[in-house]
Amino acid sequence: MTDKPILVLKFGTASITTETGEPNVAVIAQIAKEISSLHKDYHVVIVSSGAVGAGKSFIKDYKGELIQRKAAAAIGNLALIGIYAKEFNKYGIQVAQSLCERKHFADRKQFLQLKSTYQELWKNNIIPIANENDVVSSRELQFSDNDELATIIAAGFGAEKLMICTKSGGLLDAKLKVIPVVTDIDKETMKLVDNKMSTSGLGGMASKLTFTKRATSVGIEVIVFGISEICGILTAFEGKSGTKFLPKSGFVSVRNKWLASGSVSTGQVILDDGAVTAIRNRKSLLSVGVKAIKGEFQVGEFIELLNAKKESIAVAKSKFASVDFDKETSVLIAHADDIVLL
Numbered sequence: 001m002t003d004k005p006i007l008v009l010k011f012g013t014a015s016i017t018t019e020t021g022e023p024n025v026a027v028i029a030q031i032a033k034e035i036s037s038l039h040k041d042y043h044v045v046i047v048s049s050g051a052v053g054a055g056k057s058f059i060k061d062y063k064g065e066l067i068q069r070k071a072a073a074a075i076g077n078l079a080l081i082g083i084y085a086k087e088f089n090k091y092g093i094q095v096a097q098s099l100c101e102r103k104h105f106a107d108r109k110q111f112l113q114l115k116s117t118y119q120e121l122w123k124n125n126i127i128p129i130a131n132e133n134d135v136v137s138s139r140e141l142q143f144s145d146n147d148e149l150a151t152i153i154a155a156g157f158g159a160e161k162l163m164i165c166t167k168s169g170g171l172l173d174a175k176l177k178v179i180p181v182v183t184d185i186d187k188e189t190m191k192l193v194d195n196k197m198s199t200s201g202l203g204g205m206a207s208k209l210t211f212t213k214r215a216t217s218v219g220i221e222v223i224v225f226g227i228s229e230i231c232g233i234l235t236a237f238e239g240k241s242g243t244k245f246l247p248k249s250g251f252v253s254v255r256n257k258w259l260a261s262g263s264v265s266t267g268q269v270i271l272d273d274g275a276v277t278a279i280r281n282r283k284s285l286l287s288v289g290v291k292a293i294k295g296e297f298q299v300g301e302f303i304e305l306l307n308a309k310k311e312s313i314a315v316a317k318s319k320f321a322s323v324d325f326d327k328e329t330s331v332l333i334a335h336a337d338d339i340v341l342l
Contacts, residue, residue, distance in 0.1 A: 169226030267295030
């Protein structure tokens with residue numbers, strides 16, 4: 001397998017479906033055409049939503065209930081992957097379906113198996129198309145949306161670029177103009193978006209910024225773009241449209257990228273100011289610096305570290321189980337080598 005960089009592209013439900021929720025064949029055809037040219041120089045992963053929308057018309061009295069969404073996804077995945085396969089086949093490219101769950105990233109052994117599978121697909125010039133395995137994923141362990149899944153794949157596999165398609169065409173300023181370049185996702189940047197969900201999917205721009213920040217923190221360039229423009233993927237790739245989020249400088253080890261990618265946390269640990277300072281100085285986290293714990297987790301599972309304002313500052317691999325937490329006893333919560341700052 002040639003040593004080509006990795007490119008992850010994420011397409012949400014609103015981007016690739018019609019107003020009635022059916023797959024937009026014309027848009028998918030355009031996606032295949034443009035990606036076929038990038039495929040020559042990159043190992044490509046597509047993360048595609050739209051399965052529920054593609055299958056819901058087959059479910060009687062569809063009301064969006066959880067079990068109905070699962071059934072719709074089971075039908076829709078088949079239809080959606082069929083359209084992708086047909087369109088990419090026009091350019092001599094085969095695609096493969098990859099249905100993912102949190103455990104595939106949280107467990108390093110399963111993660112390495114997934115990575116090896118993708119590498120084998122790339123070696124055979126096949127593009128994996130990933131989506132969450134909605135049929136079996138429990139609500140508690142679901143990805144928040146496919147923005148998260150795309151970010152986890154990009155970080156874990158060490159992608160060079162992550163491209164996220166959105167109807168807005170990029171991050172908009174107060175005058176609703178696309179901002180070409182963002183160097184840092186700070187509080188002022190977050191004020192430009194709200195927390196409204198997409199009407200057709202699960203994610204919104206606030207979600208995209210949250211996971212974009214996570215991707216850039218491990219050295220990945222992120223481009224948020226629109227598909228409605230002529231050659232939307234290629235023009236955004238060339239920096240002529242969309243918003244480019246610059247990656248943080250500095251070396252990030254493969255292991256730390258996996259830690260960041262595996263940040264499908266089962267619990268949250270809120271830290272005091274002293275503990276925040278300590279981990280930012282690359283120190284280990286001790287129980288004396290913990291203010292509160294949310295959720296349940298076991299030894300070896302991922303936890304999200306928050307400051308007193310409940311802002312996410314790091315992810316870590318836990319050295320203890322939440323049920324054993326005792327603030328009065330000084331114990332190691334997470335070793336410095338197992339903490340990745342965001």
